[in-house]
Amino acid sequence: MSDSESASFMPEHPPVTDWVHDFDHTDPTWTENPFPIWEQLRAASPVVHTERFLGCYMPTTYQAVKEIAYDTEHFSSRRVIVRDVRPDITARAPPITSDPPEHKPAKQLLLPPFTPDAMKKLEPRVRAICNELIDGFIADGRCDAAAHYTKHIPVRAIAHMLGIPENDGDLFIKWIHEILELGIKDDSILMRAVQDMTGYFAGHLAQRRQRPSDDLISTLMQAKGPDGQPLPDEHVLGSLRLLLIAGIDTTWSAIGSSLWHLAKTPADRERLVAEPKLIPTAIEEFLRAYSPVTMAREVMKEATISGCPVKPGNMVLLSFPAANRDPAVFSDADKVVIDRKENRHAAFGLGIHRCVGSNLARMEMTVAIEEWLKRIPNFRLDPAGKVTWSEGTVRGPRQLPMLFGKNA
Amino acid sequence: MSKLKIRVDQDKCQGHARCKSLAPELFELDEYGNAHEVGDGSVPAGLEDKAWLAQTNCPEIAIEVTEE
Numbered sequence: 317m318s319d320s321e322s323a324s325f326m327p328e329h330p331p332v333t334d335w336v337h338d339f340d341h342t343d344p345t346w347t348e349n350p351f352p353i354w355e356q357l358r359a360a361s362p363v364v365h366t367e368r369f370l371g372c373y374m375p376t377t378y379q380a381v382k383e384i385a386y387d388t389e390h391f392s393s394r395r396v397i398v399r400d401v402r403p404d405i406t407a408r409a410p411p412i413t414s415d416p417p418e419h420k421p422a423k424q425l426l427l428p429p430f431t432p433d434a435m436k437k438l439e440p441r442v443r444a445i446c447n448e449l450i451d452g453f454i455a456d457g458r459c460d461a462a463a464h465y466t467k468h469i470p471v472r473a474i475a476h477m478l479g480i481p482e483n484d485g486d487l488f489i490k491w492i493h494e495i496l497e498l499g500i501k502d503d504s505i506l507m508r509a510v511q512d513m514t515g516y517f518a519g520h521l522a523q524r525r526q527r528p529s530d531d532l533i534s535t536l537m538q539a540k541g542p543d544g545q546p547l548p549d550e551h552v553l554g555s556l557r558l559l560l561i562a563g564i565d566t567t568w569s570a571i572g573s574s575l576w577h578l579a580k581t582p583a584d585r586e587r588l589v590a591e592p593k594l595i596p597t598a599i600e601e602f603l604r605a606y607s608p609v610t611m612a613r614e615v616m617k618e619a620t621i622s623g624c625p626v627k628p629g630n631m632v633l634l635s636f637p638a639a640n641r642d643p644a645v646f647s648d649a650d651k652v653v654i655d656r657k658e659n660r661h662a663a664f665g666l667g668i669h670r671c672v673g674s675n676l677a678r679m680e681m682t683v684a685i686e687e688w689l690k691r692i693p694n695f696r697l698d699p700a701g702k703v704t705w706s707e708g709t710v711r712g713p714r715q716l717p718m719l720f721g722k723n724a
Numbered sequence: 725m726s727k728l729k730i731r732v733d734q735d736k737c738q739g740h741a742r743c744k745s746l747a748p749e750l751f752e753l754d755e756y757g758n759a760h761e762v763g764d765g766s767v768p769a770g771l772e773d774k775a776w777l778a779q780t781n782c783p784e785i786a787i788e789v790t791e792e
Contacts, residue, residue: 427739427756427757428756428757430757431741432741432753433753600742600781657777658780660780660781662783664740666738666783666784667738668738670738670739674741675741
């Protein structure tokens, strides 16, 4: 389903005229260019509120985002997407939807497979994936880098880790689009996608019960919970849904935004081609300036954040991307400085919910940019095409038309 | 230059691993990916800049650098 087709199913939100008191992270203006909006909100208050989404706050400063991220007593992770509806919680995805004390044991199960050393073992496969993709379009002198490159790298990498067919990628991308974008406004689409995904993974669990394999699904199936017993299937299925949902369009977005920046900034592109050792530092800056992931919390108890009262019954749009643009913490916060030395960015979150896949994402981003620059050092945005951005929780280019080679 | 000593606060570290990537000589990661200072945390001569770089890039502000 394309974005234009699916858009017709979405109930319309009225356009925003007063961002400070009525913000909406699904508004087309926000989707297209959120940075001036965040600046306006930050100038108004460290915490702003909207009546949309049944009531939602947004911390606008790094400090306010950090206070909320560290405060698991007043703010729960049981809902991690700000949506139009707040139905009963049925499908949990531990540890992202877990609070203390359940959070730590659930998270610790997932940490060892995602350490930097584990990622080094996966790196050659990711490098090969990138080159296979580039082989598919390099002779054309043009491509939609979002549809034909950045999208497929994280899908194939996580499929490889989980031990599921890399060819099922289109299915995963459809579910993720339904859960993270369409699901904000239509609960039935989200529920169906979650069910389909659960059924898909239940099939893989059944297969491995017959024939255990050496992959992440088997690792989770063999893991023991805090009580020393194997994890219930419900927990394993929830964690698998999480890995698929969190592992794909996040990194797809991060690689896409990095390439988008390099396509329109020849000086940075030329410098990284000449100094590939700078790429990891540049990747941290792309993560800061174009952080893809906005999380959510639910207010459980009355609290005060950066001097602002916050009341239960509301959600919180936990915008790490906005925190990373706060000039109180980052000099030249609105500029992309690819050799930025001090960069305490929070693109992967702060506190106990630090992204479990951060080492995977960094490796994929670094390899994807290295391989692209090696083979396509000279490229630009296609002026005849249009760059489009995803809506809502994860921000990144979904169409990224590029010219290179004979067209550069 | 005075001698530096580093310490990773285990209550604060969340395993972002920025320190390990910026100063691999000074930090090691455990099986969960959380960082620990190598040995007693003494910074060998010549690695002072890396110690400060790790400190200023830790998102959780979990790294303490002290001058002895």
